[in-house]
Amino acid sequence: MNLNLTLIGQAIAFAVFVWFCMKYVWPPVMQALQERQKKIADGLDAASRATRDLEVAQEKAEETLRESKEQAQQILEQANKRANQIVEEARDNARVEGERIIESARSEIDQEINRAKEELRSQVALLAVAGAERILESSIDESKHRELVDKLAAEL
Amino acid sequence: MAGNNPTSTEYIQHHLQNMTFGLHPEHGWSLAHSSAEASAMGFWAIHVDTMLWSIGLGVLFLALFRHVAKRVSTGVPTGLQNFVEMMVEFVDGSVRETFHGKSRLVAPLSLTIFCWIFLMNIMDLVPVDFLPMLAQKVGAWFGADPAHVYFKVVPTTDINATLGMSLSVFGLILFYSIRSKGFSGFIAELTLHPFNTPNKLAQILLIPVNLLLELVTLLAKPVSLALRLFGNLYAGELIFILIAMVGLWQLPLHFPWAVFHILIITLQAFIFMMLTIVYLSMATEEQH
Numbered sequence: 510m511n512l513n514l515t516l517i518g519q520a521i522a523f524a525v526f527v528w529f530c531m532k533y534v535w536p537p538v539m540q541a542l543q544e545r546q547k548k549i550a551d552g553l554d555a556a557s558r559a560t561r562d563l564e565v566a567q568e569k570a571e572e573t574l575r576e577s578k579e580q581a582q583q584i585l586e587q588a589n590k591r592a593n594q595i596v597e598e599a600r601d602n603a604r605v606e607g608e609r610i611i612e613s614a615r616s617e618i619d620q621e622i623n624r625a626k627e628e629l630r631s632q633v634a635l636l637a638v639a640g641a642e643r644i645l646e647s648s649i650d651e652s653k654h655r656e657l658v659d660k661l662a663a664e665l
Numbered sequence: 666m667a668g669n670n671p672t673s674t675e676y677i678q679h680h681l682q683n684m685t686f687g688l689h690p691e692h693g694w695s696l697a698h699s700s701a702e703a704s705a706m707g708f709w710a711i712h713v714d715t716m717l718w719s720i721g722l723g724v725l726f727l728a729l730f731r732h733v734a735k736r737v738s739t740g741v742p743t744g745l746q747n748f749v750e751m752m753v754e755f756v757d758g759s760v761r762e763t764f765h766g767k768s769r770l771v772a773p774l775s776l777t778i779f780c781w782i783f784l785m786n787i788m789d790l791v792p793v794d795f796l797p798m799l800a801q802k803v804g805a806w807f808g809a810d811p812a813h814v815y816f817k818v819v820p821t822t823d824i825n826a827t828l829g830m831s832l833s834v835f836g837l838i839l840f841y842s843i844r845s846k847g848f849s850g851f852i853a854e855l856t857l858h859p860f861n862t863p864n865k866l867a868q869i870l871l872i873p874v875n876l877l878l879e880l881v882t883l884l885a886k887p888v889s890l891a892l893r894l895f896g897n898l899y900a901g902e903l904i905f906i907l908i909a910m911v912g913l914w915q916l917p918l919h920f921p922w923a924v925f926h927i928l929i930i931t932l933q934a935f936i937f938m939m940l941t942i943v944y945l946s947m948a949t950e951e952q953h
Contacts, residue, residue, distance in 0.1 A: 511704055512825060513687065515712040519719060519820075519829025526723045527770075527777045527833075534730040535773035538753045541737040548739060 636664055671812070673910055680793060680906045682815040683712035683823055684800075698813040712823055714800075719820035722784040723777075730780075752780065756938070763942045766845065766949035771942060774837070778830070779938040785820045786898055786930035790923055793818075793905045821898040821933075828891040834941050835887035841948035855879040886944050890937060897933050901926050 640661050671679065678700065685703040686696050687710020696713070697703035703710065733749040742750055756776040764771050797816040804814035820826040842851045858879060860871045905926075908918045 511685075511706075511708075511710065512828070513685075513706070513708050513710040513712070515683075515710075515715050515823065515825035516829045516832070518711055518716050519826045520833045522716070522720050522723060523777075523781075523830050523833050526727060526781060527774050529727050530730070530777040531770060531773035534727065534734045535753070535776065537734040537737050538730070538749060539757070539772075541739050542750060542754065542757075544739040545742075 636661060676910060677903070677906055679812075679815065680797065681817070681822075681903070683817045684714040684815045685710045686713050687711060696809075697815075698810070712817075712825060714815070714817050715820045715823040715826050718788060718818060719781075719785055719826055722788070722820070723781050726777075726780045726784055752776065759939060760942055763939070764946040764949070766841075766946065768841075768945075768949075770837075771945055775938045775942055778941055779934050782821060782830075782894065782937050783931065783934040785826070786934055788819045789822075789898060789901055789905065789926060789930060791818060792919070793902070793909045819898060819902055821894055822902045824891065824895045827895040828887070830937075831887040831891035831894075834890060834944065838883075838886065838944050838948045841945055845949045855883070886940075890940055890944075894933050894937055897929055901929055 640657065643657065682700045682703065684696065685706060686694070687703070687706035688694055689697070689702055689706050691705075692702070697706060697710070729745070730749055733746050737746060737749075753776065756779060757772055760772045760775055796818045797814075800816035801811040801814045805811045817823065839851075842854070846854060856872045856875050856879070857868070858875055860875055862868050862871065901922075904922060905919070908915045908922060911918065
């Protein structure tokens with residue numbers, strides 16, 4: 510239990526150890542710890558920023574979707590309106606065209622009728638002429654005449 | 666057991682004697698062959714075992730930490746780095762909580778104190794006869810009488826080791842006091858407290874009283890620091906030695922005491938570190 514030179518030796522060893530620790534052990538470890546702390550803080554920051562960005566993007570996407578839906582709705586309505594319009598126009602056109610066709614057919618029919626009448630008239634004249642010829646050629650016989658007139662009438 | 670069936674007293678004394686190398690009045694520079702010879706060497710002797718183990722353990726501590734510090738990565742820490750970082754953060758936290766001044770020294774100082782003392786203390790858990798007997802065998806191989814080969818393994822059971830550290834801390838206390846308060850401020854702190862009066866004459870009369878009280882306070886710091894650590898470990902070691910003497914019964918006795926001692930080992934290292942921080946913190950603060 511003697512106090513001796515060991516005391517000084519220990520103090521020197523202690524001083525050297527502390528110096529070494531202060532110079533070569535503490536700074537690198539501490540620096541690494543601080544750097545990691547900073548890295549983690551940065552990472553957390555980035556994560557929260559990313560979350561915020563994501564929220565904004567989601568909102569934007571939703572808005573775009575809504576707008577697109579509205580636009581689609583509008584386009585659909587317009588298309589429907591236009592289709593109705595086209596159908597209406599087509600119907601009108603068809604009616605007009607039909608009427609026109611009917612009109613022309615009618616006029617054609619009239620023409621045909623007129624032409625037939627003309628023809629009939631000319632034929633009637635011819636027939637009358639022929640009838641008269643025959644009447645003049647043969648004797649007058651009532652029964653025969655009646656027969657003739659009937660024939661004539663049948664030919665009309 | 667040392668030598669040829671020594672008595673209990675001899676056994677204990679043998680275990681508590683350091684391997685001393687020094688200048689003996691009669692034998693010149695030599696290893697002491699007995700405690701009487703070691704005492705006769707006076708101050709100019711050195712405890713070879715204490716120095717060997719403490720420096721060896723200190724180097725082990727620094728080598729381990731330096732090994733990690735060189736390869737330290739800021740990424741995900743693994744294995745040893747985890748441990749080192751845990752220690753560093755623990756010490757750093759303790760220093761930050763207690764020491765409010767700015768100093769690059771205090772934190773590494775505390776780390777060194779804690780780890781070094783812890784390692785030196787933990788040698789206490791090595792069964793008391795292992796290393797001394799090994800030393801005796803080696804000594805006998807070199808032609809020395811095994812009974813006179815002393816080998817004390819736990820450096821902190823040597824008052825020189827603890828006092829060496831606490832006196833270094835004391836030096837730092839003085840340094841920090843003078844640095845932060847100036848020499849006159851330091852003297853004023855020693856002489857104008859705790860009794861303070863506006864009356865000049867009364868104050869002059871109170872100076873010796875203050876000085877006496879403050880000097881005791883100041884000197885008690887390193888002494889208590891050294892003796893607390895030394896006393897705890899010395900007592901622990903002594904009980905290990907006593908347990909080692911009871912023959913087969915030492916087995917059930919040794920284990921619980923060793924388990925309990927783990928607590929003391931860690932606690933004493935922590936207390937030494939914390940008190941160092943507290944003392945240095947007090948030294949840097951303006952008034953107390």
